[in-house]
Structure formats: structure tokens, C-alpha cells
Amino acid sequence: MESTGTDAGRQAEAAPLRLEFAGEWIDVPPDSAFIIGREGDLEIDDNPYLHRHFLELQYRDGFWWLANVGVLLAATISSAGGAVQSWLSPGARMPLVFERSVIVFTAGPVTYELSLHTDEAPYEVSRQVQATMSGETTVMPASFTPLQKQLMVALAEPMLRREGVSMNELPSSSAAARRLGWTMTKFNRKLDNVCDKLDRMGVQGLRGGAGKLATNRRARLVEYAVTSQVVTRADLPLLDDESLRSQVDSDRD
Structure with missing residues (x-):
């Protein structure tokens, strides 16, 4: 600076x-x-x-x-x-x-x-x-697979589509899974993978534990993803990308 x-x-x-x-x-x-x-x-x-x-x-x-x-x-x-x-x-x-x-x-x-x-x-x-x-260099030290970004966009969709609105109820896990056409098992596995990756980077508030609700973890993920520009409004088309629906699933995605 x-x-x-x-x-x-x-x-x-x-x-x-x-x-x-x-x-x-x-x-x-x-x-x-x-x-x-x-x-x-x-x-x-x-x-x-x-x-x-x-x-x-x-x-x-x-x-x-x-x-x-x-x-x-x-x-x-x-x-x-x-x-x-x-x-x-x-x-x-x-x-x-x-x-x-x-x-x-x-x-x-x-x-x-x-x-x-x-x-x-x-x-x-x-x-x-x-x-x-401007994209000339990389800000984020970690990369995300298309499916991981798709998950984050699904959770952040209300905030990304907002025009001057300052509060949004985040979609539930089941609503986000339906939006993506995923099973709950697949959604929870992807959520765990994304949170673990960010936790290893030092992002706080994403590790589950006694007394920590899943809602708070999803909310923290959205906070970080949007404010750090991991996902932006330009990523919204990922939600309707048919090519991702046929992508081979793996535990690394």
C-alpha cells in the first residue's frame, strides 16, 4: 500500500x-x-x-x-x-x-x-x-475446482444478486443442494472440502465443533468468499452450467 x-x-x-x-x-x-x-x-x-x-x-x-x-x-x-x-x-x-x-x-x-x-x-x-x-496477478493462494466454486456461488447467490439490499437469509444446505441438483451427501462433502481448504489457509470460523451450528459455518464461508472476491457476480452463470452437472465427481472436488 x-x-x-x-x-x-x-x-x-x-x-x-x-x-x-x-x-x-x-x-x-x-x-x-x-x-x-x-x-x-x-x-x-x-x-x-x-x-x-x-x-x-x-x-x-x-x-x-x-x-x-x-x-x-x-x-x-x-x-x-x-x-x-x-x-x-x-x-x-x-x-x-x-x-x-x-x-x-x-x-x-x-x-x-x-x-x-x-x-x-x-x-x-x-x-x-x-x-x-485487475487479474494480472493472483490474489488467492489456493485454487478451487469448478464444483467447489459452484457450491460457494450457490450459498452466496442472494448476496451476489443483491442490489442495495443489506440483509439476506442464506439458503439452507438442502435449498442450495436442490439449486445445484446435488444430493445432500455430495453437497456436505463439497462443503467440508472447501472449508478444510480455507482453514488450512488460515481463514477463521470454518471449522466445526461442539456448539457450532452448520448455519454459522455457511455464513462465514459466504462472508469470506464474497468480501475476498473468491466468487463474484460474474460467477453466477456457474449455477446453470449444464457441463458441470455431468462432471465426474471425486472427493477432491
Whole structure:
């Protein structure tokens, strides 16, 4: 990443920050903490799985900071066109240093997305990162088979087709399997393979375990796949690709 030359730590005034959620734009005030959650300055939704106070925006020490003030939920923050991704756990905070950041999080069965925008970011996307975004170089260190990508697109379909909508119920495993024309055995095997591959890459939140619902694993997979641009809207035709239906199945796919 390249500095724009702005010494953000010495700025006398906060750079304007705007928040977009569900097509609504909000100017975030720099002189007080801005709370996002079931209650607060931005009331996301009357969802019992969502914390009353979940995320906090505050201008301090020359930067806008995003803090997770919840106790259970985490959020994924994607910046620089998806080239930079952060996993914001409860109690953690991070500075917002790029012009646009996309925040995705899941509460129960619902996935939410909001974005933060500023015209005076202290950092800009470097030429090297722009090249990765244009496809000249590879961002993802792992490759996925067509069937694995097809699974991720099926789970992320509502989010990929969204036009200004900020919440989506993810399809159930059975609904996604029907969408693909797969048996549940095949779907669960592919889901395990994709999650294991990403877990080996260090992606958090995809390993099952006691007390972890499959819904949360699917939601985390969608969060990562969309914000990291593993799948994009351009991949939607995979869902109706007849050639994949006759592809030989294997445990590696």
C-alpha cells in the first residue's frame, strides 16, 4: 500500500466519513462514538441474535477507528477492492485507512452488509494491488475446482444478486443442494472440502465443533468468499452450467 502523503496523525479535523446501509447514507459525526447494532445510532434490525451495541465508529488520534464492542459476533472488513481483509473479533478495533471498506457480519440466519466511505483516506491502493484486482496477478493462494466454486456461488447467490439490499437469509444446505441438483451427501462433502481448504489457509470460523451450528459455518464461508472476491457476480452463470452437472465427481472436488 502507498501513503498519499497525508499525515493523518496530525490532521486537525476529522476526514468526513459516510456510512451506507440498505441504500441509506449517514454522515458519521467525528465528535462522539457512533454505535451500530440492534440499538444505537444505526439500528440495523430487530434481530435477537444481533447485539444491542455491536460495532462502534470513533475518530481518535488522527484516524477513524472501527471497534467490535460485542461479546459473541465477529465481522469481516474488506478494503482495497477485496485485496485487504480483516477479521474483527469481539474486543478488537482497527483503523480505517482506505477510501472504502465493506463490513459483513452474520447474526443468526441473517447476513448484513454495510460500507464506509471517505474521500480523505490516509492510504491508497498501490499499483501492485491494483494489478491483482485487475487479474494480472493472483490474489488467492489456493485454487478451487469448478464444483467447489459452484457450491460457494450457490450459498452466496442472494448476496451476489443483491442490489442495495443489506440483509439476506442464506439458503439452507438442502435449498442450495436442490439449486445445484446435488444430493445432500455430495453437497456436505463439497462443503467440508472447501472449508478444510480455507482453514488450512488460515481463514477463521470454518471449522466445526461442539456448539457450532452448520448455519454459522455457511455464513462465514459466504462472508469470506464474497468480501475476498473468491466468487463474484460474474460467477453466477456457474449455477446453470449444464457441463458441470455431468462432471465426474471425486472427493477432491
